[in-house]
Amino acid sequence: MAKPKKELPMPKxxxxxxxxVLALVASILIPIVRLLFKVEPKGIEKLPKHGSYILVSNHVTNLDALAVAYFVYVQLKRAPHFLAKESLFRIPGIGGILRAAGQIPVYRSGHRNDTPLKAAHAYLKAGHSIAIFPEGTLTRSPDLWPMRGKSGAIRLALETGVPVYPVGQWGSEKVLPQYGSKFRPGFWKPVRILVGDEIDLSDYRKRQLNPDQLNDATKLVMQTITQLVEELRGEKAPLELWDPAKAGQTTSGNFKKARK
Structure with a gap:
């Protein structure tokens, strides 16, 4: 039997x-981001300038977190806090920097996420914002549309009562292909970010949800994000969200490599 992984410390x-510390990390990353691509936001006025909220975004490539972090820090003048996969925090040196910058490790499997969720609760209670990719990993959709989401983001929102704002983003796939290693950077290449109106969760707040209702709320979040991506791409998405399980795909890691 595999030995359970040691639980990681949470950020303070x-x-x-x-x-x-966050400013120091930003001073290193900001010039790198500006060399890789150009972040072009729209809809910033819809977000509160102060107080807690949750940003939920689609996830296409491994550059998305950099784009959203840049958007939050540089263009919103807020501190970016992500729920990020715990393997990043086990890299010597990197893990300490991520925690010092206020990032929260979450476990993919074999470990409960009670402690990370408590940390996220604490950040929201302190008036910070949290950014989450509800899909939990890069989309498995062949055409890179948002896919079925996981319920963690919506549970956090309902438990804390904070507003949820959808973000559609598109363009990072021109710089780094999904699960690819061939960078095609260019400071002129746009990564466009579109902020939507607050998602109306009034039908789901202040009551205990059964699994079907929780799935419906999660689907609402992903459909709202998809509408923003449609606007950015100038195309219509499939009527149904892509479901990795039905397609026989792995739900974590590099599904393309696993398929081979």
Whole structure:
């Protein structure tokens, strides 16, 4: 039997949202992002300038977190906090930096996520924002449309009562192919980010949800994100969200490599 992984420490909340360590990390990453692509946001005025909320976005490539982090820090003037896969936090040196910058490790399998969710609760209670990719991994859709989401983001929103804002993003696939290693950077290449109106979750708040209702709320989130991606791409998405299980795909890791 495999030995269970040691639980990772959680980040500590800094009294200043944009603190020294975060500014130091940003000073390194911002020039790199600007060389790789150009972040072009729209709809910033829809987001509160202060207070807690959750951003939910589609996930196409491994550059998406950089694009959204840049958007939050540089263009929203807020501190980006992500729920990120725990394997990143086990890389010597990197894990400490991620925690110091306020990132929260989450486990993919074989470990409960009670502690990470408590950390996310604490950040929201302190008035910070949390960014989540509800799909939990890069989309498995052959045409890179948003796929079926997981319920973690919606559960966090309902438990804390904070507003949820959808974000559609498109363009990182021109810089780095999905699960590809061939960079095609260019400071002129746009990664467009579109913020939507707050998602109306009034039908799901202040009551205990059964699994079907929780799935419906999660589907609402993903469909709202998909509408924003449709606007960015100028195309219509399939009527049904892509379901990796029905397609016989793995739900974590590089599904293309696993298929081979």
């Amino acid at each position: 909340i800094n009294s200043s949202e944009r603190h020294f």
